[in-house]
Amino acid sequence: MFYVIGLGLSDEKDITVKGLEAVKGSERVYLESYTSILMVEKEKLEAFYERPVITATRELVELEADDILKDADKVDISFLVVGDPLGATTHSDLLLRAQSRNIPTSIIHNASILTALGSTGLQMYSFGQTLSLPFYTETWRPDSWYPRLEENLRLGVHTLVLLDIKVREQSEENMARGRLIYEPPRFMNPAQAFNQMLLTESIRHPAPKAQSQKPSQPSSDSDSEEEGGEEKDPYPSLMPPSQTLAISLSRVGTPSQRLISGTLSELAALDEEEFGGPLHSVVIVGKRLHPLELEYAGKFAIGGENGDWWRVGKEVYGVERETFY
Amino acid sequence: MFYVIGLGLSDEKDITVKGLEAVKGSERVYLESYTSILMVEKEKLEAFYERPVITATRELVELEADDILKDADKVDISFLVVGDPLGATTHSDLLLRAQSRNIPTSIIHNASILTALGSTGLQMYSFGQTLSLPFYTETWRPDSWYPRLEENLRLGVHTLVLLDIKVREQSEENMARGRLIYEPPRFMNPAQAFNQMLLTESIRHPAPKAQSQKPSQPSSDSDSEEEGGEEKDPYPSLMPPSQTLAISLSRVGTPSQRLISGTLSELAALDEEEFGGPLHSVVIVGKRLHPLELEYAGKFAIGGENGDWWRVGKEVYGVERETFY
Numbered sequence: 001m002f003y004v005i006g007l008g009l010s011d012e013k014d015i016t017v018k019g020l021e022a023v024k025g026s027e028r029v030y031l032e033s034y035t036s037i038l039m040v041e042k043e044k045l046e047a048f049y050e051r052p053v054i055t056a057t058r059e060l061v062e063l064e065a066d067d068i069l070k071d072a073d074k075v076d077i078s079f080l081v082v083g084d085p086l087g088a089t090t091h092s093d094l095l096l097r098a099q100s101r102n103i104p105t106s107i108i109h110n111a112s113i114l115t116a117l118g119s120t121g122l123q124m125y126s127f128g129q130t131l132s133l134p135f136y137t138e139t140w141r142p143d144s145w146y147p148r149l150e151e152n153l154r155l156g157v158h159t160l161v162l163l164d165i166k167v168r169e170q171s172e173e174n175m176a177r178g179r180l181i182y183e184p185p186r187f188m189n190p191a192q193a194f195n196q197m198l199l200t201e202s203i204r205h206p207a208p209k210a211q212s213q214k215p216s217q218p219s220s221d222s223d224s225e226e227e228g229g230e231e232k233d234p235y236p237s238l239m240p241p242s243q244t245l246a247i248s249l250s251r252v253g254t255p256s257q258r259l260i261s262g263t264l265s266e267l268a269a270l271d272e273e274e275f276g277g278p279l280h281s282v283v284i285v286g287k288r289l290h291p292l293e294l295e296y297a298g299k300f301a302i303g304g305e306n307g308d309w310w311r312v313g314k315e316v317y318g319v320e321r322e323t324f325y
Numbered sequence: 326m327f328y329v330i331g332l333g334l335s336d337e338k339d340i341t342v343k344g345l346e347a348v349k350g351s352e353r354v355y356l357e358s359y360t361s362i363l364m365v366e367k368e369k370l371e372a373f374y375e376r377p378v379i380t381a382t383r384e385l386v387e388l389e390a391d392d393i394l395k396d397a398d399k400v401d402i403s404f405l406v407v408g409d410p411l412g413a414t415t416h417s418d419l420l421l422r423a424q425s426r427n428i429p430t431s432i433i434h435n436a437s438i439l440t441a442l443g444s445t446g447l448q449m450y451s452f453g454q455t456l457s458l459p460f461y462t463e464t465w466r467p468d469s470w471y472p473r474l475e476e477n478l479r480l481g482v483h484t485l486v487l488l489d490i491k492v493r494e495q496s497e498e499n500m501a502r503g504r505l506i507y508e509p510p511r512f513m514n515p516a517q518a519f520n521q522m523l524l525t526e527s528i529r530h531p532a533p534k535a536q537s538q539k540p541s542q543p544s545s546d547s548d549s550e551e552e553g554g555e556e557k558d559p560y561p562s563l564m565p566p567s568q569t570l571a572i573s574l575s576r577v578g579t580p581s582q583r584l585i586s587g588t589l590s591e592l593a594a595l596d597e598e599e600f601g602g603p604l605h606s607v608v609i610v611g612k613r614l615h616p617l618e619l620e621y622a623g624k625f626a627i628g629g630e631n632g633d634w635w636r637v638g639k640e641v642y643g644v645e646r647e648t649f650y
Contacts (some may be wrong), residue, residue, distance in 0.1 A: 018338040086443025092621050106487045109441045109578045111409060111434030118411025129482055130450050151480050157454055178484050
């Protein structure tokens, strides 16, 4: 049997009882290591499983898939994936390949950021498309995420934005010289993510000349960020930074989980250290915000009860606070 | 500590190792029983946990929440939820209430249908809003899901449709007489779901008089189902049943999991028995379908290699088959 087993979000004990039984009975155990990371060392996993764990790099999975599947028709092989096993296309590919070789497959599901984002208090029903934000460089700032975010904002639904990670990157020099030396892994911090988003926002919707930081009469049915902005910008921004709510999610499902909510402007102004270590993702809040969502996510608001979260929630999103308990 | 613990999708062994430890150390263990069901008897859970399990009805959770939380500042209390714990609003309410009483809370995540739908081979990135389809009656056919589905279809993204379940319903007579007698639980079957969807579709977009079952020249850039339909229907349907792909998901994540893919017309024509027992959900496939998604979900196609799945995938969705392995 070829098992594809989700490990959940945090540490070695987030595997399911069923998954653990499969791992303990497996001849070989692979750990997919390039689309996400677990908050625990491989050695700790090995001690808990009482089995050696083979790191499966992207090259191994994409080029040597048959080595991974070898003998899986006779013995049990486990392929471990952080989160739920079926997030990334590559694993569909591995499963299709196994099926084409008449290898029985079994998927053991687990938590993923998609469900754990319920920690924000936002309703899963109110999320639109999930986006992926790549690392920008001086010369390469791919913004294909922007029109998709606009599609969600136009509908008023929330957007989960997954942040890029770079594992086993080679420097240009090492690559040119054919040296298999890899850079340390990099994980995008929410501060960087929000600032990249503001950069693209400012390119697509340049601020008008006579700029004032706070509009004097913010209104829930105005989409333009600044007074007089509409004259210069025929397609008004759906994401004016000081009038758009967002939430950062850090290490969701782990003991050091941290959520921070606020306006895009507030969040982009925070230091990277505020968000702590990886993994992170961010949510852009849509206009269909419900009072219970406002209340729950407001527990993590920058500035607490006096934060812009509440002002923008009321004045721009049109959500009145209610008492729930 | 007040633990809210996801049980995953199938049986007693889908709990995580961490979740099981929390349950075994808890003074009281509640099982939320009205938004979903586990594929296993409560007695089996009790034997596995070595603890009694208290069934938490909607009334208990909504009206007697303080009883559930009682002493959770001094001892451990576990509240078990099928799937991931943070799907339904009520649990946000319970968590907010606990926090307002200074009770520490801990959420132990698990798999949910939202991630497990990766079993279809469809990419999580390509899903839009999730919908809920209620049971129709002769006189009550709430179709507020329809415009949301149209929003997704217009963008070309996929739609997960969760199907209604009815637990602890009272008949009108028993309710009128104040008898606390409940009907057996009901779970919507995909056959019923697809036929409800076709009913709403036919009301919103009545078929033209001169109807022909198969258009002679289907084309990927035509949204009208029938030849000449556009003259009668100023807002052409985004979901012509014979040209819209869908997938049913039954008992996902369990050993008897069954997926069936085909056109809406094909799926609606199947008997309920084809889908087997609960729980079920369905997916409406959006036009941004990727060749790998077509291939993977095509493994479950009605009619196999000759099914309408492939014809509509090519002619309507414009996806050419590729070889992946």
